Amino acid sequence: xxxxxxxxxxxxxxxxxxxxxxxxxxxxxxxxxxxxxxxxxxxxxxxxxxxxxxxxxxxxxxxxxxxxxxxxxxxxxxxxxxxxxxxxxxxxxxxxxxxxxxxxxxxxxxxxxxxxxxxxxxxxxxxxxxxxxxxxxxxxxxxxxxxxxxxxxxxxxxxxxxxxxxxxxxxxxxxxxxxxxxxxxxxxxxxxxxxxxxxxxxxxxxxxxxxxxxxxxxxxxxxxxxxxxxxxxxxxxxxxxxxxxxxxxxxxxxxx
Ligand code: FPP
Numbered sequence: 001x002x003x004x005x006x007x008x009x010x011x012x013x014x015x016x017x018x019x020x021x022x023x024x025x026x027x028x029x030x031x032x033x034x035x036x037x038x039x040x041x042x043x044x045x046x047x048x049x050x051x052x053x054x055x056x057x058x059x060x061x062x063x064x065x066x067x068x069x070x071x072x073x074x075x076x077x078x079x080x081x082x083x084x085x086x087x088x089x090x091x092x093x094x095x096x097x098x099x100x101x102x103x104x105x106x107x108x109x110x111x112x113x114x115x116x117x118x119x120x121x122x123x124x125x126x127x128x129x130x131x132x133x134x135x136x137x138x139x140x141x142x143x144x145x146x147x148x149x150x151x152x153x154x155x156x157x158x159x160x161x162x163x164x165x166x167x168x169x170x171x172x173x174x175x176x177x178x179x180x181x182x183x184x185x186x187x188x189x190x191x192x193x194x195x196x197x198x199x200x201x202x203x204x205x206x207x208x209x210x211x212x213x214x215x216x217x218x219x220x221x222x223x224x225x226x227x228x229x230x231x232x233x234x235x236x237x238x239x240x241x242x243x244x245x246x247x248x249x250x251x252x253x254x255x256x
Contacts, residue, residue: 011183011229013057014050015205017197018042020189020213033077038215040085047098047132049222057131057180061197065105065139079113082136086116090123097129103175104138133179140199147173176201184229188214188221206232 018039025035043060050058063078093100102117109117117136150173154160171177182198185205192209194202208225210217 008230010054010226011206012055013059013180013182013184014055014225015059015061015182015185015198015202016046017061017185017187017195018214018217019187019191021215023189024213024215032074033081035213035215036078036081040081042215042217043085044089045218046222047130049219051096051130052219053223053226055130057133057182059103059133059135059179059182059198061135061138061195063104063136063138064196065137065142066196068108068137079109083113083116086120090120093120093124093132094127097127098124099127099131100124101131101133101179102136103133103143104136105142106136108137131179133176135197138175139196140194141196143175144200171200174200181205183234184208184225186210186222186225188212188217204234204236206234 021035021039022032023035024038025032028034046060047058062082067078068075092098100120102121106114106117147170151160151162151165151170155162176198179201181201181203182205185194185198185202186208187193188210190209190211198205206229208228210221210225212221
C-alpha cells in the first residue's frame with residue numbers, strides 16, 4: 001500500500017501564472033481584451049476553488065514588468081479591467097474575509113489605480129480567512145535587485161551588519177516578506193517556464209503545467225492540480241527519513 005503523502009494536507013500557498021488569454025481570444029476571432037475579461041471570470045472561480053480546498057494563500061501573476069512593452073491599447077485594457085475588478089469585487093472580498101495584497105512596482109501605474117489598490121488593501125487588511133495576492137508590474141529580478149539595493153544602503157549606513165544576513169533575513173527585504181513560500185506553482189496554456197515570477201520564493205515549489213488556456217481554467221482543473229500535488233514527494237533537497245519514508249521537514253520560512 002502507498003505510504004500516506006507527506007502533504008496530505010492541501011498546499012498552503014498556490015501561485016498561478018495565468019497564461020493564454022490572448023490565444024483564447026484569437027481562437028474565437030475576438031480582441032485580446034475579450035480574453036482578459038474572460039480571464040477575470042477564471043480568477044473569481046479560482047479564488048472560490050482555492051478557499052473550498054483549504055488553501056490559505058493564492059498569488060496571481062496579473063501583470064508582469066515585461067507586459068509594459070505590449071501595445072498601449074492592451075496595457076490600457078488590462079489596467080481598466082483591474083480597476084473594474086477591484087470596484088466590482090471589493091465588497092465581496094471584504095465580506096468574504098479575504099485579505100488583498102498587491103506586490104510589484106505599483107508606482108508605475110497611474111494615481112487612480114494606485115489609490116484604488118491602496119484603498120482595497122486598507123479595507124481588507126483585517127481579514128484572516130484567505131489571502132489573495134495580486135502581482136502587478138511584478139518581475140522577480142527587479143524585486144531581487146530592489147532588495148539588494150536596500151541591503152547595500154543599510155550596510156553602508158551601518159544599520160545592517162552584512163555578516164549577520166542569512167536567507168530568512170534576506171527574504172524580509174522582498175515584496176513577499178511575511179508570506180509563506182508557494183508550495184505549488186501552476187502555469188496554464190501549456191507553456192513551461194517561470195517567466196520571472198517568484199524566482200526566490202518558488203525555490204522548492206512543486207510545478208504544475210496545465211494544458212488549458214487561462215479563461216478555460218476551472219474548479220476541476222484546480223482540483224486536478226491539487227491531486228497531482230498530493231502525490232508528489234517533497235524533499236526540499238533532503239533525503240527522506242528512513243524511519244518515516246516519504247516524510248521530510250519543510251525548511252523554516254516566514255509565516256510558517
Ligand atoms: C496572460 O495571457 C495574461 C495576462 C497578461 C493578464 C492576466 C490578467 C487577467 C486574467 C485579468 C484579470 C486579473 C485579475 C487579478 C482581476 P496572454 O495575454 O499572455 O495570453 P497569450 O500568451 O495567449 O497571448
